[in-house]
Amino acid sequence: MLKFVSLLLVLFSLNITATESFDCKDFNYNPRNIYPICEDGDELLSDVEEKSLEENKQSLLIFGYSACPWCQNLHKIFKTDKKEDFKESCPEVENLNIQELPIGFYFKDSLGKYEFKSIKGRTILENIANEKGVEVDGYPMIVVSNPKNGKKQLVDTGELEDNTNGKGHSFVLLCNALKKAMEDNK
Numbered sequence: 096m097l098k099f100v101s102l103l104l105v106l107f108s109l110n111i112t113a114t115e116s117f118d119c120k121d122f123n124y125n126p127r128n129i130y131p132i133c134e135d136g137d138e139l140l141s142d143v144e145e146k147s148l149e150e151n152k153q154s155l156l157i158f159g160y161s162a163c164p165w166c167q168n169l170h171k172i173f174k175t176d177k178k179e180d181f182k183e184s185c186p187e188v189e190n191l192n193i194q195e196l197p198i199g200f201y202f203k204d205s206l207g208k209y210e211f212k213s214i215k216g217r218t219i220l221e222n223i224a225n226e227k228g229v230e231v232d233g234y235p236m237i238v239v240s241n242p243k244n245g246k247k248q249l250v251d252t253g254e255l256e257d258n259t260n261g262k263g264h265s266f267v268l269l270c271n272a273l274k275k276a277m278e279d280n281k
Contacts, residue, residue: 128161129170130197136215143194144242153277154242155191158220159235162201166235168263169252170195185270187277191239196220198234223247239276248276 131139140156147154157173159166171177173193182188196216201209223238224231229249237250250272257265 128200129167129174130159130161130195130200130216132161132197132200132214136196136219139194139196139216140219143192144240147192147240148242150192152190152192153280154238154240155188155193155273156238156240157193157195157235158198158216158238159195160197160199160201163234165233165252165256165263169235169237172264172266172269181266181269184266185273187270187274190277191273224249237272237276239273239280241277241280244280246280248279250276 143154143156146152155173157166157169159169161167172181173188174195196219197214198217198220199211199213201211204210220231220236220238224236227247227249233251233253235252237252238247239250240247252264252269255264255268255272257263257268
């Protein structure tokens with residue numbers, strides 16, 4: 096019995112060590128990582144809200160994680176060469192300051208097991224969802240925030256998918272959702 100308890104303690108301490116020894120800075124250099132996991136979520140949120148106040152804009156907060164295919168698709172719309180195509184079809188996006196906020200990430204522990212580590216962005220999103228009485232049931236989630244009056248609108252991106260021919264999110268549905276959220280925030 097003592098050997099069994101000792102073995103459990105060793106395995107438990109290995110798991111804690113593996114989790115605590117993870118260096119997120121190394122993860123940020125992975126080109127597939129689209130979310131700034133080493134950044135403080137509260138600081139990212141504060142910065143984008145401050146910038147939006149100064150520029151008289153609303154904030155677009157995109158919550159997700161790098162291993163999520165739909166999160167990657169939304170990232171491409173706002174942060175890669177697709178951005179210009181989207182701006183042409185939805186000029187209202189120019190009135191938004193965009194910030195991606197990570198909810199967590201997967202990493203391999205010392206035993207080779209993949210683990211999901213939740214981080215601050217998830218807590219921020221859950222707090223906003225609780226305020227609105229909404230349950231988060233998938234990612235990515237979008238929040239359009241008006242820092243002037245504190246209003247926030249959650250947008251479930253699952254309703255914005257265009258699954259014909261594997262296209263990802265529909266520009267039209269995404270644009271309409273953003274316009275509605277911005278209007279509801281006035």
